[in-house]
Amino acid sequence: MVSYKELGLVNTREMFAKAIKGGYAIPAFNFNNMEQLQAIIKASAETKSPVILQVSKGARNYANQTLLRYMAQGAVEYAKELGWEHPQICLHLDHGDSFELCKSCVDFGFSSVMIDASSLPYEENIALTKKVVDYAHQYDVTVEAELGVLAGVEDEVSSAVSHYTKPEEVVDFATRSGCDSLAISIGTSHGAYKFTPEQCTRDPKTGRLVPPPLAFDVLDAVMEQLPGFPIVLHGSSSVPQEYVDMINQYGGKLPDAVGIPEEQLRKAAKSAVCKINIDSDSRLAFTAAVRKVLAEKPGEFDPRKYCGPARDLMTELYKHKIINVLGSDGKAE
Numbered sequence: 087m088v089s090y091k092e093l094g095l096v097n098t099r100e101m102f103a104k105a106i107k108g109g110y111a112i113p114a115f116n117f118n119n120m121e122q123l124q125a126i127i128k129a130s131a132e133t134k135s136p137v138i139l140q141v142s143k144g145a146r147n148y149a150n151q152t153l154l155r156y157m158a159q160g161a162v163e164y165a166k167e168l169g170w171e172h173p174q175i176c177l178h179l180d181h182g183d184s185f186e187l188c189k190s191c192v193d194f195g196f197s198s199v200m201i202d203a204s205s206l207p208y209e210e211n212i213a214l215t216k217k218v219v220d221y222a223h224q225y226d227v228t229v230e231a232e233l234g235v236l237a238g239v240e241d242e243v244s245s246a247v248s249h250y251t252k253p254e255e256v257v258d259f260a261t262r263s264g265c266d267s268l269a270i271s272i273g274t275s276h277g278a279y280k281f282t283p284e285q286c287t288r289d290p291k292t293g294r295l296v297p298p299p300l301a302f303d304v305l306d307a308v309m310e311q312l313p314g315f316p317i318v319l320h321g322s323s324s325v326p327q328e329y330v331d332m333i334n335q336y337g338g339k340l341p342d343a344v345g346i347p348e349e350q351l352r353k354a355a356k357s358a359v360c361k362i363n364i365d366s367d368s369r370l371a372f373t374a375a376v377r378k379v380l381a382e383k384p385g386e387f388d389p390r391k392y393c394g395p396a397r398d399l400m401t402e403l404y405k406h407k408i409i410n411v412l413g414s415d416g417k418a419e
C-alpha cells in the first residue's frame with residue numbers, strides 16, 4: 087500500500103472547490119509516454135496551473151501501470167525542478183471499469199479514480215460506485231462517477247449513440263453513491279470524429295463541418311439540482327483544424343475530423359464544470375509534428391528529432407488550453 091500523499095500528489099477535493107468558486111476548470115490530460123508527460127508538466131509548471139494526469143485502461147496496457155505510476159511520481163520532482171514550488175498534480179484513473187481496478191489504483195498511489203459504471207442499469211451504477219467510494223474514501227482518494235452515456239470511441243470505451251444525463255436523477259445518484267464529482271453527458275463525445283457530417287452543418291466559406299451545440303440546458307438543470315457540485319466533461323477535445331490540416335498535408339488521412347468548439351468549453355469552464363478531459367488534441371498535435379518532420383526529412387531516423395518537435399507542439403497546445411480555454415493558469419502558485 088502506497089499513499090499518494092507520500093508521492094507529493096493531491097486529490098481533487100480542494101482543486102474542484104476552488105475551481106467552482108473561481109469560475110475556471112482543471113485540465114485533465116491523458117498520458118501514455120514520456121514526451122506527453124513532459125509536455126503536460128512543462129505547460130502546467132510554466133503557467134502554474136493545477137493539473138490532473140489521467141491514466142486510461144488503454145494507457146495501462148500500452149505503457150505498463152507500474153511504469154506510469156513511477157512516471158507520475160517523477161513528474162512531481164520534475165515540476166519542482168522547473169521552478170514550480172508547490173505543484174498541484176493529481177494522478178487519476180480514467181474510466182475504471184471494476185472495483186478491483188479502482189482498488190488496485192488506490193493501493194498503488196493514485197489520488198483519484200473514476201468508476202465508470204454508466205453502461206450498467208441505474209441501481210447497479212449506484213451500487214458499484216458506492217463500493218468504490220467506500221473503499222477510496224478510507225484513504226482520502228476522490229472518486230468520479232458517470233451518469234448518462236457519451237458517444238464516440240476512446241480506447242476500450244465506445245458507444246454509438248449518446249444519452250444525455252437525466253437531471254432528475256443526479257441528486258439521488260450523488261447522495262446515494264457518495265461520489266465526489268460527476269461526469270455528465272451533454273453532447274461531448276470521445277475521439278477525433280465527435281460528430282458525423284449528418285449531425286453537422288457546413289460553413290459555406292471554409293467547407294468545414296460545424297458541430298451541433300452542447301446541451302447547456304441539461305447542464306443548467308443539473309447545476310440547479312446539485313448547486314456547487316463538481317461536474318466533469320469527458321470527450322472535450324476541440325480537434326484543432328490546423329493539426330488536422332498538417333496531418334493531411336503530410337500524408338495522413340483524417341477527413342472531416344471534428345471536435346467541440348473552444349468557445350463552448352470556455353463557457354462550460356466558467357460554470358460548475360471543474361474538470362475538462364482532453365486527449366485527442368494532444369494525439370493530433372503529436373502526430374502532426376512527427377509527420378511533418380518525417381515528410382520534410384526522409385533521412386531522419388533519430389526518434390528525438392521527431393519526438394522533440396512533437397513534445398514542443400504538445401506543450402504549446404497544453405498552454406493554450408490552460409490559458410485560453412480553461413482559465414486555470416496562476417491557480418497553483
Ligand SMILES: [Zn+2]
Nearest residue numbers: 240320321363
Ligand atoms: Zn472519457
